[in-house]
Amino acid sequence: MAASLTKLLNIQYPILQGAMFAISTPDLVAAVSEAGGAGVLTDAWDVETLRENIRIIRSLTDKPFGVNLNMAKRHTDRVWESARVIAEEKVPFITAGAGDPRPYLPLMKEAGVKVIAIVPNVRLAKRLEAAGVDGLIVEGTESGGHIGNLTTMALMSNVIPEVSIPVIAAGGIVDGRGVAAALVMGAAGVQLGSRFLLAKECGSFHDKNVEAIIAASDEDSTAIGTTRGKGMRGLRSAFTEQYRSMELSGVPTEELNKFSANITPTIAKYGISDDGMNGMIMVGQSIVPLKRVQTAREIIEEVMAEAEEILKNANNLLG
Numbered sequence: 001m002a003a004s005l006t007k008l009l010n011i012q013y014p015i016l017q018g019a020m021f022a023i024s025t026p027d028l029v030a031a032v033s034e035a036g037g038a039g040v041l042t043d044a045w046d047v048e049t050l051r052e053n054i055r056i057i058r059s060l061t062d063k064p065f066g067v068n069l070n071m072a073k074r075h076t077d078r079v080w081e082s083a084r085v086i087a088e089e090k091v092p093f094i095t096a097g098a099g100d101p102r103p104y105l106p107l108m109k110e111a112g113v114k115v116i117a118i119v120p121n122v123r124l125a126k127r128l129e130a131a132g133v134d135g136l137i138v139e140g141t142e143s144g145g146h147i148g149n150l151t152t153m154a155l156m157s158n159v160i161p162e163v164s165i166p167v168i169a170a171g172g173i174v175d176g177r178g179v180a181a182a183l184v185m186g187a188a189g190v191q192l193g194s195r196f197l198l199a200k201e202c203g204s205f206h207d208k209n210v211e212a213i214i215a216a217s218d219e220d221s222t223a224i225g226t227t228r229g230k231g232m233r234g235l236r237s238a239f240t241e242q243y244r245s246m247e248l249s250g251v252p253t254e255e256l257n258k259f260s261a262n263i264t265p266t267i268a269k270y271g272i273s274d275d276g277m278n279g280m281i282m283v284g285q286s287i288v289p290l291k292r293v294q295t296a297r298e299i300i301e302e303v304m305a306e307a308e309e310i311l312k313n314a315n316n317l318l319g
């Protein structure tokens with residue numbers, strides 16, 4: 001059986017705060033790590049800001065934290081620059097997504113940075129295990145933000161038995177029930193994104209977005225771009241309705257890109273646009289339990305207490 005996430009990262013609770021573009025600021029990352037999980041910063045900044053943010057986190061906590069290396073730009077200089085800063089700063093671990101992290105493994109290994117790769121299927125999971133990554137994240141289509149096709153349940157069912165390194169489950173997990181279920185499925189830990197959008201330390205996330213998430217029902221979740229291989233999940237809005245109808249009517253992808261061009265940078269930063277088009281608040285499908293703003297510590301302690309209670313009574317579940 002694979003080691004737990006707590007052993008892999010030397011943390012108290014098996015909880016990662018998923019990277020969330022510019023929303024996962026040093027304040028949020030440090031607060032999650034201080035509370036016993038592990039926060040994850042993004043590399044969505046220029047490299048000097050990335051270095052500065054890493055140092056700010058270090059000034060706020062001496063606990064382990066990570067940086068998300070986004071490889072969507074296909075091993076360009078920009079990705080290599082971020083990778084070098086992460087290695088120089090000896091960040092405890094990276095979560096590597098939207099590409100193949102193998103080119104960065106020697107640099108990370110040499111710097112003692114653990115590599116957790118985000119994988120969409122068994123094939124890549126096995127290939128990256130063989131290449132020497134330290135752990136895997138499987139992120140189901142229930143997640144907020146960029147999404148693939150498979151559900152978290154299917155990914156856990158498919159991937160976990162096929163590898164012997166730790167697998168972290170992400171997507172649709174917002175409370176102790178989700179954490180307990182993932183651990184019972186054999187996951188080494190979980191990654192939560194949406195639940196941390198309602199963390200007090202999530203300062204760059206607009207109050208209007210928080211209110212919309214609290215008011216949302218399960219039917220307000222939607223995904224756009226799924227027919228073009230770049231799905232993105234969030235709350236239904238005038239923008240998503242128009243995008244989706246253009247997408248389904250078969251307009252060329254370039255036209256869709258043009259339509260969303262003005263809106264995408266603001267989505268990336270704040271999850272909402274201010275140009276009247278209403279943007280898209282990125283949040284996952286498990287939305288009904290998201291009702292309160294709490295500190296990162298309150299979130300982690302509440303989620304873990306629920307999970308522990310459920311697991312303690314698990315013997316009785318069979319009746």
Ligand SMILES: Cc1cc2nc3c(=O)[nH]c(=O)nc-3n(C[C@H](O)[C@H](O)[C@H](O)COP(=O)(O)O)c2cc1C
Nearest residue numbers: 018019020021143144145170171172193194282284
């Ligand atoms: C607003 C938002 C932004 C996100 N941005 C990123 C990102 O920059 N990089 C990444 O790897 N994952 C990103 N994610 C995915 C999260 O890290 C996490 O895996 C996901 O939110 C888990 O699903 P949940 O939202 O159901 O908890 C984002 C998620 C949200 C909600």
